[in-house]
Amino acid sequence: MFDFRCSAGKMSEQQRFCHHHLLLSPLLLPFLSFSLFLAAAAEIHHQNPPPAITRFQQYLQISSAHPTPDYTSAINFLTSFSNSIPSLQSQILYFTPEKDKPLLLLTWPGSDPTLPSVLLNSHLDSVPADPSKWVHPPFSAYHSSDGKIFARGAQDDKCIGIQYLEAIKRLIEEKNFSPLRTVHISFVPDEEIGGFDGMAKFVKSEEFKALNLGFVLDEGQASPGDEYRVFYADRQPWHIVIKAVGMPGHGSRMFDNSAMENLMKSVEVITKFRDAEFDKVKAGLAANSEVISANPVFLKAGIPSPTGFVMNVQPSEAEAGFDLRLPPTADPDAVRRRIAEEWAPSWRNMSFEITEKGPLRDHKGRPLLTPTNDSNSWWSVFKQAVTSAGGKLAKPEILPSTTDARFMRQLGIPTIGFSPMRNTPILLHDHNEFLKDSVYLEGIKVYESVIKSLSSFADSS
Ligand SMILES: [Zn+2]
Numbered sequence: 206m207f208d209f210r211c212s213a214g215k216m217s218e219q220q221r222f223c224h225h226h227l228l229l230s231p232l233l234l235p236f237l238s239f240s241l242f243l244a245a246a247a248e249i250h251h252q253n254p255p256p257a258i259t260r261f262q263q264y265l266q267i268s269s270a271h272p273t274p275d276y277t278s279a280i281n282f283l284t285s286f287s288n289s290i291p292s293l294q295s296q297i298l299y300f301t302p303e304k305d306k307p308l309l310l311l312t313w314p315g316s317d318p319t320l321p322s323v324l325l326n327s328h329l330d331s332v333p334a335d336p337s338k339w340v341h342p343p344f345s346a347y348h349s350s351d352g353k354i355f356a357r358g359a360q361d362d363k364c365i366g367i368q369y370l371e372a373i374k375r376l377i378e379e380k381n382f383s384p385l386r387t388v389h390i391s392f393v394p395d396e397e398i399g400g401f402d403g404m405a406k407f408v409k410s411e412e413f414k415a416l417n418l419g420f421v422l423d424e425g426q427a428s429p430g431d432e433y434r435v436f437y438a439d440r441q442p443w444h445i446v447i448k449a450v451g452m453p454g455h456g457s458r459m460f461d462n463s464a465m466e467n468l469m470k471s472v473e474v475i476t477k478f479r480d481a482e483f484d485k486v487k488a489g490l491a492a493n494s495e496v497i498s499a500n501p502v503f504l505k506a507g508i509p510s511p512t513g514f515v516m517n518v519q520p521s522e523a524e525a526g527f528d529l530r531l532p533p534t535a536d537p538d539a540v541r542r543r544i545a546e547e548w549a550p551s552w553r554n555m556s557f558e559i560t561e562k563g564p565l566r567d568h569k570g571r572p573l574l575t576p577t578n579d580s581n582s583w584w585s586v587f588k589q590a591v592t593s594a595g596g597k598l599a600k601p602e603i604l605p606s607t608t609d610a611r612f613m614r615q616l617g618i619p620t621i622g623f624s625p626m627r628n629t630p631i632l633l634h635d636h637n638e639f640l641k642d643s644v645y646l647e648g649i650k651v652y653e654s655v656i657k658s659l660s661s662f663a664d665s666s
Contacts, residue, residue, distance in 0.1 A: 254642065261354065261645060266344055286367075289374075292314070292377060292383075294311065294314070297309055300406035308407055310392075311392075313389075315387040320419070321418060323659045324388075324420070324421045326424075326613075327424060328609065329366075339636055341355040355638070360624070360639075362424040365625075368625070391407070396609050404609035421618055422623055423613070424624050426633065429629065429631065432598060433591060433623065433627050435599065437574050438532065438603045439611050439622075441561070443561050444529070444560040448468075449522070449553070450467075451465070455519070457517065458519075464520055464521055467523075468506070471549060471553070479498070497540065502528050503524075530605070563607055571617070586662045591651060594655070596627070604622055628644065
């Protein structure tokens with residue numbers, strides 16, 4: 206989309222130039238009036254932003270940060286906006302006894318309710334923001350003169366939640382469009398703290414089963430380039446603690462199989478594995494998110510003394526912790542075997558604990574990923590819809606972190622992570638998170654095309 210503000214900045218120099226040379230160059234006259242028009246348009250655009258921008262700002266101004274996200278205000282705002290859109294039905298679901306974590310589910314009924322439906326998901330909550338690190342208060346939704354809207358959640362992911370609604374509003378009110386398939390829009394709590402009281406419980410509910418989903422769109426990430434990024438899988442975290450025990454001894458003695466020696470050998474083995482994975486990335490053979498990362502996060506050993514550690518005793522126990530991230534293409538059994546046989550072998554007096562933070566296989570034992578090729582006709586429809594809105598998709602990626610998409614993929618429902626933000630720095634969870642107004646508005650157009658195509662998709666498979 207044409208960027209009004211940026212051009213207006215350039216135009217003012219042009220105007221000065223024109224002003225001085227007006228009499229000398231009558232040919233510049235048409236250009237001058239065009240410049241003035243653009244400058245004026247920029248002013249109006251910024252001082253009287255379109256209602257879609259104002260609504261985005263209002264949603265951003267609701268304090269959604271953990272540990273105290275204001276779910277009530279968010280639900281009230283979204284419900285009242287959705288009530289203004291004809292044919293949208295709404296219900297609020299709760300999955301905790303305290304009823305303090307609402308989930309808003311909106312439904313746009315299709316003409317053939319027997320066809321599997323489409324779900325557009327986003328989360329209500331955000332990570333915390335430290336106001337002292339921000340140029341503008343994180344819940345001010347400050348709109349700068351160059352079009353940036355600053356707020357926690359501007360990219361992750363309040364933008365997509367409200368873009369879904371804006372796109373549907375336009376399809377209904379301006380295009381008079383009605384869907385063949387039913388479209389659902391969910392606003393879920395607690396994604397940023399694991400989704401356990403949100404999407405994790407929702408997917409197990411009767412209400413979820415009743416949706417009969419065929420395809421899901423969930424959040425993605427900004428793209429600094431001109432192509433939209435798109436994600437077909439998440440990496441799953443595993444937390445590994447390895448522990449060595451051995452005979453304690455005087456610091457002066459040399460003997461085999463001390464706890465520290467055993468642990469250090471394991472650390473070496475794991476470091477070699479890490480190097481080999483990292484080398485694939487450095488050689489350009491794989492993206493960061495396509496390899497298994499294994500990063501040391503703690504070391505625990507030694508006997509504390511008032512001044513630090515006792516230096517003349519070799520301890521009888523030593524521990525180390527590692528954060529592993531596994532792509533869905535990794536074989537979890539092979540990794541478990543490697544840990545047991547090479548990283549913490551019992552013959553070296555070692556034991557281990559694995560905390561698997563997420564699944565790598567779906568309910569049928571298949572890798573937890575959504576195919577992005579012709580075998581998945583939803584993918585083809587989605588891709589075509591982005592293209593016809595003037596967008597281009599980058600090569601599909603594995604998200605380095607995790608999202609609620611894993612819960613739907615686990616049920617075997619094709620789920621794509623997509624947030625239409627291009628030419629935008631990646632600022633999720635960062636200070637001064639912002640989204641440009643023009644990028645936001647362009648995203649609504651992309652969703653108009655995507656929602657229209659997905660909900661018109663007649664293939665009954
Ligand atoms: Zn998010």
